[in-house]
Amino acid sequence: MYFVIGDYAAGMLIGALTAAGVRAILWPGIDMVIAMLLGMALGMVIAMLLGFLLSPLLGMFYTMIPAMLIGMWGGMLFGMRDAMEANSSSLGSATAVGALFGTILVLAIKTYDRILQGSVVDIGD
Amino acid sequence: VDERTRQKWDTASRTFDLFAFGEERRFGPHKRRLFSKIRGETLMVAAGTGNDFQCLPPGQRLLAIDISPKMLERAGKKAAAYSGSIELREMDVCALPLPDASFDTVATVCTFCSVPRPVAGLRELHRVLKPGGQLLMFEHVRSRIGVLGVLLDLMTSLSRRLGPELNRDTVGNVLKAGFTLRREENIYLDIVKIIEATKQPAPFATP
Numbered sequence: 001m002y003f004v005i006g007d008y009a010a011g012m013l014i015g016a017l018t019a020a021g022v023r024a025i026l027w028p029g030i031d032m033v034i035a036m037l038l039g040m041a042l043g044m045v046i047a048m049l050l051g052f053l054l055s056p057l058l059g060m061f062y063t064m065i066p067a068m069l070i071g072m073w074g075g076m077l078f079g080m081r082d083a084m085e086a087n088s089s090s091l092g093s094a095t096a097v098g099a100l101f102g103t104i105l106v107l108a109i110k111t112y113d114r115i116l117q118g119s120v121v122d123i124g125d
Numbered sequence: 126v127d128e129r130t131r132q133k134w135d136t137a138s139r140t141f142d143l144f145a146f147g148e149e150r151r152f153g154p155h156k157r158r159l160f161s162k163i164r165g166e167t168l169m170v171a172a173g174t175g176n177d178f179q180c181l182p183p184g185q186r187l188l189a190i191d192i193s194p195k196m197l198e199r200a201g202k203k204a205a206a207y208s209g210s211i212e213l214r215e216m217d218v219c220a221l222p223l224p225d226a227s228f229d230t231v232a233t234v235c236t237f238c239s240v241p242r243p244v245a246g247l248r249e250l251h252r253v254l255k256p257g258g259q260l261l262m263f264e265h266v267r268s269r270i271g272v273l274g275v276l277l278d279l280m281t282s283l284s285r286r287l288g289p290e291l292n293r294d295t296v297g298n299v300l301k302a303g304f305t306l307r308r309e310e311n312i313y314l315d316i317v318k319i320i321e322a323t324k325q326p327a328p329f330a331t332p
Contacts, residue, residue: 003151048280059147061265061313068276113314121309 006058007066008106014050014070015102016095018043022078023094028085035083036076043075044068066109070102077101127192127217130241134193137288138174141196145176152263155312156180156234159261159319163187165229168253169211170218170246171236175200183208187232190216218246226255234263237298238289247302257326260304265317267292273314296320 022039051067078098081088088094157180169177172189173196181187189204189211191197197213204211216222219242231250240246250260268274277291284291296309296318304322311318 003147048283055147056144057147059151060144061317062147062151064280065273065276065314065316068280069272072276109314116311116315119308119310120315121306123307 003058003062006054007062007110008103010050010054010058010063011066011070011102011106012099013054013102014047014067015074015098015100015105017050017098018046018071018074019078019094019098019101020091021046022075023082023091026079026082028083030083032080032083035079037079039075039077039079039082040072041075043071043073043078045071046075047071066102066106069109070105073105074098074101127219127241130217130239131192131194133288134191134239135195138193138195138199141174142176142199145174149176149179152312152317153180155319156263159263159321160232162259162261162321163230163232164259166227167230167232168223168228168250170231170233170250171239172197172200172213173234175203175211177234178203178207178211181207181209185209188212188214190214190218190221192217218249221249221253223253225252226258228253229255229258230261231258232261235265235289237262237264237295238266238291238293243293243295243298244301247298247304251303251324254324256324258324259307260299260320260322260324262295262299262320262322263312263318264293264295264320265289265291266295266315268314268316270315273316277316 021042025042026035026038047067047070051064055063088097156177160181163182163185167185167187169187169189172191186209194215197215200213204213218240231254237243237246267277281291299320299322300306305325306322308321309318
């Protein structure tokens, strides 16, 4: 249970901080392609730092893989949204959407992990 | 001996155990399941600070090696606390000063992400294994899932400076070294894996 709660909490935190970071450096009207690229780069840096800090508690791979995906995709999407001024006008609502995005991505990775788990090759003893 | 690798892991030994808490709790049961297959004379490669000794079945006698003397210093206490007997020795897996066909089992945990010449290291393990001997590995590899593979490639450009590479094809390297793959099991996504392989038994002598 510790790891289940921890994984989702880490995903929420990384998603929320990525959204807040993107909101802090981008401005409405910025070219959307540049916003996407900047958002992705910033998201990955935030994710890497946070992932590294949280990995002693949750395990390196279980933290870094979701963190990098949340940072990369979240950063791109939040960057596009903020460039277009498309909803989430307050910082609070932007970070809440970031946390929700992080949660959904952790759920997706956990589901995919379950599908992949098990023997790929097994020719017996 | 690869001095650069030794220095890197000597430095990493200072913070190595900080990352053990989460890893051990999540991967420990899988390692125990893998190591329950250990039999006969056993070589454990890249023992690190000895965190994996607690995953060994009780009462075994084994030789545990590492390239880093600082890692082995830290492993000493954990080896002493083990219920069997663990001899610690400093060695480079790419040049093992051990006789041919001297072990029944070779065990590795997150080793071939760090060996600079992985196929050469695996060929050495193949050499020191007896015919029919088993290689038990708990390793992380490059994902075959597009975006994850690319992410691991990107992260490797940073991680290799401080520790392991995250984009190794260890299953392919095991086959290149001459082993027969017996089992490959995904533990986390298709990145963390159990790999079991054997050295082919010697062919029957013809009169």
